[in-house]
Amino acid sequence: MKFLVCVKQVPDSWAEKKLGADSRLDRAGVDAVLNDLDEYAIEEALRICENSGGNGEGGEHSITLLSMGPDRATEAIRKGLSMGADNAILISDEALAGSDALATSLVLAKAIESSGANIVLCGTESTDARMSVVPAMLAERLGWPQLTFAGELKIDAGANKVTIKRMTDEGIEEMEASLPCVVSVIEKINEPRYPSFKGIMAAKKKTIETRSLADVGVSTDQVGSASSWSAVVDSALRPPRSAGIKVVDEGNGGNELVSFLADKKIV
């Protein structure tokens, strides 16, 4: 089986984020990392391979990371490779700057179509834009079954069957489909490994193939901020909240809290 895991480099989710003058996320001043939620997708692919013939040299399966982003996204991709993925494709093109989710899904879908992948794994969202729409858009564009928000994933390659437990606020739905399909996984599904020293060293030798838009077969006028189907009109920083009353509990803190709520007419 050929696993393809979609990953994104995002600003560290523990850092402050702001918009730049161009109404786009200012990525310059923030540490860039592999999107936390994508690590669960990589981990799940690794576990499935490890339990059924392995990946990489001599293994039955392969795991390719697919990303779209600037050249420096290789840093984040390298982390995924050091976890144990085999290689990566980075679609990088100046024309992609400012692309919305629709353009992103178009580019990724084109790359997936030509990759020979049997299954696409994603995290549920990126921690920067947080739209949580790309996996569904990929399924729509590829015409592949959509198995998203998986808290459990089982693949029976012999029977050509993929089963998930979709876990959302709507409850739990057990769903199955045949390959190829698009799967997104939630945080509950596993505990991503830390890259080992051996993994980090091995990742240095793994290939990250950079492709342009032309390589993927998407024209420059289909992507980028000029072709985006939505636009920012204006933006403003919300005034920061200011600290209010602070009391030290000397045995009556809970009661003081209740009095505050009563003054606010909350209780």
Place this chain on the structure above:
Amino acid sequence: MADVLVLIDHTAGLVSRAASELITAARALGPVHAVAVVRAGEADAPRAMAAQFGASKLSVIEAVDGHPITPSVDALASIAQASAPAAILITSGAKGKEIAGRLAVRLGSGLLTDVIDVAQDFSATQSIFGGSTVVHSKVTHGAPIITVRPNACEPVASESTPEIVDVTVAHTSSGVTVTSRQAPVKGGRPELTEASIIVSGGRGTNGDFSPVESLADALGAAVGASRAATDAGWYPHSNQVGQTGKTVSPQLYVACGISGAIQHRAGMQTSKTIVAINKDADAPIFELADFGVVGDLFNVVPQAAAGVLARKS
């Protein structure tokens, strides 16, 4: 005036409060064409809600495919192609955003998600980066597809008798078979994203959420948790508030033993009133708390819970 299509959000026929908010918000923008996509026996509550909240038209469509997403995409796409609506509004949640995403691809429409207000010209307000930045955006291509967050407005009833519009839906096959469904486990507490009060626990609970839950129950609140608490396995991931969890904006947010790292603040700092209890007087959560108690949550929180119950009785 072109209709505003509104998808009525429901789980197995149980309509959400967010659906009534969405119809209320849509009424201000044009005649509302409410759409409910249901399985057998689920139509009653969506139908009643459309009439109670003043929809002008109603289409109830029976899903022929079990997939949670694609039947709604098929229905909205068919109606939009036949009627050229002014906009399509959907509740912002896991399901709603996936429906909106596929619909945007299918219709060739721009998409805005997690919107907190929609203006007359269908420009939308979003609160991004955990509420630190407010953005106004507009869809520039096709009928705008907008997902609106729960709690964005107060639902206001306005009785109507919606005209029933029969539509022909081009059903697609999802390629997915749903083999079982299990309703969400309701602990009797409100939904996190819809709750008007949330009591959350963090590292300071040391894994014991009982005081947090007691205060939540005294206040009729939902229970939230910081990432530290969910990563430690102390509370389910579905209750996580923050950058990688849920974004909430309740009337009152009570943070118990949560230091207030940006990761957590990003999910709750637009709450109307914030109260914090923490042992560490320098915890960053106090910088945004309207009322802070420096102290041990295991003393303060039970006393507060008892105080709330005493006021009620």
